[in-house]
Amino acid sequence: MAFMSFGLPSREDVVIHTERLLLRPLTFADVPLLFDAIDSSRQFLSRRLPWAESVRGHADLRVFVDKCQRRNGEGEAHRGIFEPDGRLAGHMSIEECVPARRSGELGYWIREDRAGKGYATEAARALLAWGFRQLELHRVTAYVDTDNPTSARVLEKCGFTREGVFRHRMQAGDDWRDQAVFGVLEGELKA
Numbered sequence: 331m332a333f334m335s336f337g338l339p340s341r342e343d344v345v346i347h348t349e350r351l352l353l354r355p356l357t358f359a360d361v362p363l364l365f366d367a368i369d370s371s372r373q374f375l376s377r378r379l380p381w382a383e384s385v386r387g388h389a390d391l392r393v394f395v396d397k398c399q400r401r402n403g404e405g406e407a408h409r410g411i412f413e414p415d416g417r418l419a420g421h422m423s424i425e426e427c428v429p430a431r432r433s434g435e436l437g438y439w440i441r442e443d444r445a446g447k448g449y450a451t452e453a454a455r456a457l458l459a460w461g462f463r464q465l466e467l468h469r470v471t472a473y474v475d476t477d478n479p480t481s482a483r484v485l486e487k488c489g490f491t492r493e494g495v496f497r498h499r500m501q502a503g504d505d506w507r508d509q510a511v512f513g514v515l516e517g518e519l520k521a
């Protein structure tokens with residue numbers, strides 16, 4: 331019920347259409363597609379997103395889908411990124427929402443064989459526009475490994491500003507990663 335304080339009903343069922351993609355809440359029927367996307371991109375994803383290594387079967391993803399559905403009902407935005415033929419290209423979310431600050435955090439991934447097509451940028455522009463409007467966000471933050479120029483470029487294309495670096499913000503195995511913090515305010519989103 332995080333966003334009840336804004337006087338808005340929850341928006342958990344909203345489907346967002348872009349020029350080439352459809353962003354919709356995941357259902358349990360999507361679990362096999364989700365597993366295939368992660369399993370086939372495991373190394374590609376886990377380099378940046380350590381959780382990808384720990385996804386070992388459908389049961390893990392049923393837990394994930396359940397969590398996304400609950401959080402959608404609490405005013406966050408978790409959406410599968412689908413191509414018109416129904417193939418799952420990735421996932422994107424605005425989470426860690428703090429109603430008192432009208433803020434949230436953007437996270438995303440695209441399966442390896444669909445990367446490099448502009449999908450992350452297209453999906454982020456649409457989800458952010460919806461978040462600023464329907465969730466009444468004022469600021470969205472994103473954290474990116476300092477050696478992940480692809481993700482930084484996605485954010486820059488959407489209008490984010492690089493605001494600084496958090497040292498050792500993420501641990502991956504024995505490795506500590508520095509992460510740059512990016513922020514975009516309402517009105518700054520680049521179409």
Ligand SMILES: CC(C)(COP(=O)(O)OP(=O)(O)OC[C@H]1O[C@@H](n2cnc3c(N)ncnc32)[C@H](O)[C@@H]1OP(=O)(O)O)[C@@H](O)C(=O)NCCC(=O)NCCS
Nearest residue numbers: 378438439440445446447448449450451474479480481483
């Ligand atoms: C990061 C990720 C989501 C990007 O998805 P994508 O759909 O390929 O991104 P887009 O195609 O929208 O944009 C990528 C941009 O990065 C640029 N790019 C790619 N490699 C680059 C590099 N080594 N240096 C600089 N820019 C680079 C592309 O040219 C493109 O910019 P352009 O349109 O100006 O040419 C995807 O690579 C991914 O899921 N990676 C693994 C997980 C991850 O890093 N998630 C983000 C965590 S913060």
